[in-house]
Amino acid sequence: MGWNSWNKFACDVNEDLIRQTAAAMLSSGMKDAGYQYVIIDDCWQVDRDSNGNIVADPKHFPSGIKALADYVHSKGLKFGIYSDAGTKTCAGRPGSRGYEFQDARQYAAWGVDYLKYDWCNTSTQDAPSSYEIMRAALDASGRAIVFSICEWGKNKPWLWAKNIGNLWRTTGDIKDRWQGKQEWKPGDCCNYGMTDILDQQDGLESYAGPGHWNDPDMLEVGNGGMTTAEYRAHFSLWAILAAPLIAGNDLRDMTPEIREILTRKEVIAVNQDAAGIQGRRVRKNGDLEVWSKPLQDGSRAVVLFNRGTANGEISVAWENLGYPAHLSARVRDLWDAKDLGEHGGKFSATVGPHAAVMVTVKP
Numbered sequence: 001m002g003w004n005s006w007n008k009f010a011c012d013v014n015e016d017l018i019r020q021t022a023a024a025m026l027s028s029g030m031k032d033a034g035y036q037y038v039i040i041d042d043c044w045q046v047d048r049d050s051n052g053n054i055v056a057d058p059k060h061f062p063s064g065i066k067a068l069a070d071y072v073h074s075k076g077l078k079f080g081i082y083s084d085a086g087t088k089t090c091a092g093r094p095g096s097r098g099y100e101f102q103d104a105r106q107y108a109a110w111g112v113d114y115l116k117y118d119w120c121n122t123s124t125q126d127a128p129s130s131y132e133i134m135r136a137a138l139d140a141s142g143r144a145i146v147f148s149i150c151e152w153g154k155n156k157p158w159l160w161a162k163n164i165g166n167l168w169r170t171t172g173d174i175k176d177r178w179q180g181k182q183e184w185k186p187g188d189c190c191n192y193g194m195t196d197i198l199d200q201q202d203g204l205e206s207y208a209g210p211g212h213w214n215d216p217d218m219l220e221v222g223n224g225g226m227t228t229a230e231y232r233a234h235f236s237l238w239a240i241l242a243a244p245l246i247a248g249n250d251l252r253d254m255t256p257e258i259r260e261i262l263t264r265k266e267v268i269a270v271n272q273d274a275a276g277i278q279g280r281r282v283r284k285n286g287d288l289e290v291w292s293k294p295l296q297d298g299s300r301a302v303v304l305f306n307r308g309t310a311n312g313e314i315s316v317a318w319e320n321l322g323y324p325a326h327l328s329a330r331v332r333d334l335w336d337a338k339d340l341g342e343h344g345g346k347f348s349a350t351v352g353p354h355a356a357v358m359v360t361v362k363p
């Protein structure tokens with residue numbers, strides 16, 4: 001769990017933003033809710049010096065990356081950074097190709113705890129071997145650094161990345177919209193709406209587990225392109241997917257509704273459940289869906305998800321959850337923080353348009 005600069009700020013990053021965000025992690029309650037990593041995405045780097053060392057942008061990071069990492073650590077948080085397996089990053093900054101060990105050594109010296117490693121400008125590079133080189137470099141650096149693989153699912157990383165990275169993107173970039181994919185430029189597919197990303201997770205659940213997660217990309221909650229109900233659905237679904245919860249909004253300036261979504265403890269507990277099982281879609285009836293995640297105590301978290309534009313009555317039968325129909329189970333609403341009593345055989349709720357209801361079911 002953490003925060004990353006890209007979804008809201010793109011290349012407009014600087015040390016004041018990162019410091020203020022780290023401070024806001026504490027004052028907003030995000031740190032207490034479990035968010036740990038503060039990650040600068042693309043555009044912090046400008047060049048290499050005559051020895052090949054990566055150089056941070058002196059205009060936007062005048063105090064240097066070490067001082068920034070120290071500040072983030074002083075708040076009890078962890079610090080993350082971004083590079084690329086190719087010659088240049090996606091924004092055209094220097095990539096790590098040919099400098100992997102030197103860069104990893106530098107990150108360790110700065111106190112970096114997390115590396116997101118992108119896939120632009122990689123020409124004919126082989127993805128598994130490119131990520132293996134940086135894995136070896138991080139190991140050799142002597143510092144424990146979470147390794148976030150970002151090759152957009154192009155080479156099916158769920159099949160090979162388990163022992164290389166801790167998380168791997170499964171799709172192209174998320175955009176702050178409910179639905180709809182868009183080419184970056186003609187012939188270069190695509191960025192996706194939240195529900196398009198969701199659909200691409202279906203079937204990948206068996207590849208995820210503790211220490212090696214599918215990453216459906218960072219959260220858009222609070223960036224303004226969706227309604228509060230849509231953001232609550234987005235957060236519920238990312239929670240049930242056991243997805244990395246990386247906030248991507250301006251933490252210095254959150255409405256109470258957005259803070260409430262991002263810090264809802266019972267929903268986060270589902271995401272962080274120790275069994276580490278990724279939830280999956282167990283039922284689909286047109287626009288009405290049921291997603292379920294087995295929890296460590298044998299109970300289930302369930303999201304009733306309405307993609308449609310009118311209210312929908314959504315039912316989940318215990319058999320959809322792998323329970324016998326005769327069981328009686330306690331149902332609790334996680335957004336309303338309310339016990340809904342004992343139910344036999346099934347549970348039903350009316351779910352608003354573009355919205356989700358999230359419950360636990362405990363036999």
Ligand code: GLA
Binds near residue numbers: 041042150172
């Ligand atoms: C790619 C990644 C994004 C972001 C940008 C930065 O598009 O998928 O998450 O890191 O590059 O340029």
